[in-house]
Every structure is written in C-alpha cells, then in structure tokens.
Amino acid sequence: MQKKYILGVITLSACITLTQVMPAFAGIIGHSSASYYSAQQEAQAVQPQSNEFKFLRTDMYTYQDMENDINLLKNQYEGVTSDSIGTTPDGRSIYRITVGNREASKKILVVGAIHAREYITASVVMRQVKEMLDYRRNGDTTLDRVCIQYVPMINPDGVAISQSGIDGLIKEESKQKLQAIIDSWSDWGLKENQDKYNWFLNKWKNNLNGVDLNHNFPTQGWEQRGDSRKKPSNEFYKGPSGGSESETKDLMKLVNDENFDAVLNYHTQGQIIYWSNQHASAEVLAKDKAMADIVAAHTGYKLVAPEADGSKFGVGFKDWLDWEKGIPSVTVEVGIGTSPVPETQIETIWQQNAGVLPDIAKYVLGE
Ligand SMILES: [Zn+2]
Secondary structure, rough: OOOOOOOOHHHHHHOOOOOOOOOOOOOOOOOOOOOOOHHHHHHHHOOOOOOOOOOOOOOOOOOHHHHHHHHHHHOOOOOOEEEEEEOOOOOOEEEEEEEEEOOOOOOOEEEOOOOOOHHHHHHHHHHHHHHHHHHHOOOOHHHHHHEEEEEOOOOOOHHHHHHHHHHOOHHHHHHHHHHHHHHOOOOHHOOHHHHHHHHHHOOHHHHOOOOOOOHOOOOOOOOOOOOOOOOOOOOOOOOOOOOHHHHHHHHHHHHHHHHOOEEEEEOOOOEEOOOOOOOOHHHHHHHHHHHHHHHHHHHEEEOOOHOOOOOOOOOOHHHHHHHHHOEEEEEEEEEEEEEOOOOOHHHHHHHHHOOOOHHHHHHHHOO
C-alpha cells in the first residue's frame, strides 16, 4: 500500500519524505555538467599532505579528504583512534572514529552521509570530532566520562557517485552495475538529455546497489512501507528486503555491539529536526525530545511535528533505533535549498551546530 505524506514536510525536507511521483528534473546545483567530472581530480590535486583540515574548507568534501583528515586528527591530538566497521561493495572502508573514555558506561554515536548527496554532513561530523578534542585541550573533562564514536560517511560509494558519477567508482563491476541502473531508467530520457543524466547522478541518494539505506532498516513497518521506485534507482528504493544492504548491516552491528545511549543523525536539508516516533516508548520519546530541544536551542531549527514524522511504517535508521532498539536519537537536517546543498553553506551550518555535541554529551551524562 502507498502511504500518503503530509505536503508541508515535502517542501521542508527532501530527505525523509517519500516523493510519490516522477520527479521534476531540476538543474544541477553546485556543479555544472562541465565541471562534474573534474571536481574530484581537482580535489585530489590539492596537496594531499597538507597540514590543514579539509573539513574546514568550503569546497567539495570527498572520501579521500576524510581519510586525510582522520590521519591528521590522529597526528595532532591524543586519544583518537579509527577503524573500519565494514567494507562497501565498491571496496571502501566505512570509517569509525572514536574519542573519549573507552571504558565509560555512556556512549554516543554520530552518523553522517547515509544519503549520498548529503555529503556535506560528513564535514559537519568531522568538525564535531575536532570540536570535542579542542574542548578537552582547553580543559573540559567531558571526554573523561563518555565515549563518542563517529561514522562521518556511512555511504561512501553513494557519495562517490553523487560527486563524480561513474568515474568516481573504483571497480569495473561497480561501474557496470551503476550503468545498468542508469539504463533501466532510460525512459526518463537520461541518454538523450545531458542535464537529466547529470541530475540522476548528482542527486544520487542511495548506495551503489541503488538502495536508499535510510529506507532499508528492518523495522516492523518495512513490509508495509511504500516504495515509489520499486527497483534500484538514484533515490527512494527500499531494497529487496529489510536490512538487505551491507552498509545497513554494518551500522546495525555497530549499534548492537556498542549499545549506545544516544545517536545523532546528520542529513540535509531544511533546517529541521526529526525527533519523535509513534512506536517509541514514553521513556525513549522523552529523551528524543530532550535532545531535540538541545539541538534546537543551538541551531534555531524547527522541530518536526509528531504527526508529520513519517514513523507509522518507518524504515530509517532513527525508526529502527526508536522502534526496535529503544535507543534515543534525533535526525538533524542541516542546510537549505536542495541537496547537494552548496559547499559554501558549511560555515553557516557549523555556526548553527557548534556546541550541539558537547551539550548532548552533558545531557547523556546527566550533567
Ligand atoms: Zn537524508
């Protein structure tokens, strides 16, 4: 069955809501067709050994930039570790960064870029790593009492597609898989119209398999959840089964292993906060709301009304946390316009979101 969505939310956020009709082919925002394939080459050409964090810049933030920055964080600060929670179909490591007290009873998870075209959130999460480390360097002792884990880019294959198209992929079989998905939507005119072709890839939201990871979590609502695409595509497709995707499984395993006390999910766009879930217990819901209020106090973002949260047949990461795991979480939609939001928005986004994580940590600690 198809679920009807509340129109007001569709205008606010392209992220969680489900568009039921064939989309309008918007022009490419941020990347002209001419610069589409050269963007990554330019990024790679910018001194890979630089001592400056690339997440502090205002140009496109790539997987390679993140790898450089993780190493730089480990070089410049004590107590930073990183590992991989899984390997994607195209062969990328899904990095986890850990700071704080590994023995602490309280644990927080921060996740970015589950939606590919929302890759600016990876640099937001990376800034949050540095933020906590700077707090400690300046004498704050919060990290003595909490362990914070960050997965800045849970969907790196999808990010590569959104940023660089087919050439962003590593394996030949990956390129063939993406080409097959493109060919399967040829009735949209993707071959005849370069703008439509660029739109399809630049707006890529899914993983390499063409599955929307945030529609792929195996909640009790998964079977009934509507699916406007019904086959691999650049957005929305929920997959062949709940939890079918390796990235979904990797994130679920991390949560099951670590049993976090709170989770922050970063998405774009709309400057709004999803916090509620009709299947959450009263206790979890109260914590969801408390965290949302903290985020709102810093950012000025509006809380999405519970009747518009889409949780009835919710299949996103937050739905799974609220409904199946009883772990409080909020989903923060940063940026304005359409995704990928222009890179220059990072400065405004950071002005809004600086201080959020330190205060969430204090809340989790009851301080
Ligand atoms: Zn999203």
